[in-house]
Amino acid sequence: xxxxxxxxxxxxxxxxxxxxxxxxxxxxxxxxxxxxxxxxxxxxxxxxxxxxxxxxxxxxxxxxxxxxxxxxxxxxxxxxxxxxxxxxxxxxxxxxxxxxxxxxxxxxxxxxxxxxxxxxxxxxxxxxxxxxxxxxxxxxxxxxxxxxxxxxxxxxxxxxxxxxxxxxxxxxxxxxxxxxxxxxxxxxxxxxxxxxxxxxxxxxxxxxxxxxxxxxxxxxxxxxxxxxxxxxxxxxxxxxxxxxxxxxxxxxxxxxxxxxxxxxxxxxxxxxxxxxxxxxxxxxxxxxxxxxxxxxxxxxxxxxxxxxxxxxxxxxxxxxxxxxxxxxxxxxxxxxxxxxxxxxxxx
Numbered sequence: 001x002x003x004x005x006x007x008x009x010x011x012x013x014x015x016x017x018x019x020x021x022x023x024x025x026x027x028x029x030x031x032x033x034x035x036x037x038x039x040x041x042x043x044x045x046x047x048x049x050x051x052x053x054x055x056x057x058x059x060x061x062x063x064x065x066x067x068x069x070x071x072x073x074x075x076x077x078x079x080x081x082x083x084x085x086x087x088x089x090x091x092x093x094x095x096x097x098x099x100x101x102x103x104x105x106x107x108x109x110x111x112x113x114x115x116x117x118x119x120x121x122x123x124x125x126x127x128x129x130x131x132x133x134x135x136x137x138x139x140x141x142x143x144x145x146x147x148x149x150x151x152x153x154x155x156x157x158x159x160x161x162x163x164x165x166x167x168x169x170x171x172x173x174x175x176x177x178x179x180x181x182x183x184x185x186x187x188x189x190x191x192x193x194x195x196x197x198x199x200x201x202x203x204x205x206x207x208x209x210x211x212x213x214x215x216x217x218x219x220x221x222x223x224x225x226x227x228x229x230x231x232x233x234x235x236x237x238x239x240x241x242x243x244x245x246x247x248x249x250x251x252x253x254x255x256x257x258x259x260x261x262x263x264x265x266x267x268x269x270x271x272x273x274x275x276x277x278x279x280x281x282x283x284x285x286x287x288x289x290x291x292x293x294x295x296x297x298x299x300x301x302x303x304x305x306x307x308x309x310x311x312x313x314x315x316x317x318x319x320x321x322x323x324x325x326x327x328x329x330x331x332x333x334x335x336x337x338x339x340x341x342x343x344x345x346x347x
Contacts, residue, residue, distance in 0.1 A: 039054050127141065139175050
């Protein structure tokens with residue numbers, strides 16, 4: 001009960017901050033980005049003193065205090081998630097010079113969180129964050145280079161991008177820690193970074209521990225399948241619930257839980273299939289979507305369902321790889337042939 005009272009009081013403090021905000025002249029940031037992330041963590045743990053300090057700093061016009069409040073609304077831990085409010089705080093802080101806010105806006109626009117996805121704007125915001133000295137901005141530039149969003153990169157550019165991500169991570173910057181985890185998960189030869197799932201898992205956990213909840217999207221699969229550490233499906237599904245609405249990761253694994261009735265969740269194919277339709281940008285979602293078609297929970301037929309299952313298996317999804325041979329035995333030759341014909345054109 002005490003914890004609930006604290007959470008309610010923190011919500012009240014934050015709401016008061018909206019009412020009392022000073023929208024006057026641009027102010028120099030008194031809170032550093034490191035302190036801002038730390039305040040996010042403290043508020044989410046129920047620290048009322050941290051919440052009051054953050055609101056006071058915001059009301060005095062501190063840009064990174066505003067960014068921290070935006071992160072709290074994005075995470076939705078201290079109170080319900082509100083992407084519109086998160087963006088409004090980031091916009092306010094950006095207009096007052098916060099590089100951290102520019103980086104958070106780059107994430108929103110790059111992923112389409114609460115706004116239409118806009119790759120060009122995300123790139124421009126990442127450049128702005130880097131120019132303003134926020135290490136996460138250089139990290140975002142590096143990731144955009146690695147994934148080819150800034151044109152085809154040379155080996156030298158790839159190596160420099162890995163170094164930029166490592167430099168940000170060395171400063172404890174959460175976005176950079178998460179990006180470095182991705183390099184360890186896949187292995188990244190241009191940066192001499194070996195594949196190391198245990199290291200990737202530890203880095204994602206560190207990023208989450210510093211307030212960057214979005215890093216948890218990658219941890220869901222790590223926990224569910226036991227990559228880089230022990231499997232814990234209940235932990236994976238609990239994290240998926242926290243991240244539902246922030247990309248396809250959460251919805252894909254919630255669909256899995258409801259489809260099979262795992263991690264203490266009730267078996268609910270209808271709900272699972274609705275989530276699977278929304279999360280086909282993730283291979284786990286593709287797998288459940290294929291099963292929904294195969295089992296007749298969605299219209300489309302078994303051949304189409306098997307085609308989606310094959311797509312997920314080809315992409316490396318462990319569940320799909322285990323189920324595809326079993327389903328092939330249950331289908332007619334005509335259904336299998338039709339699935340293979342459909343496979344190249346699935347979108």
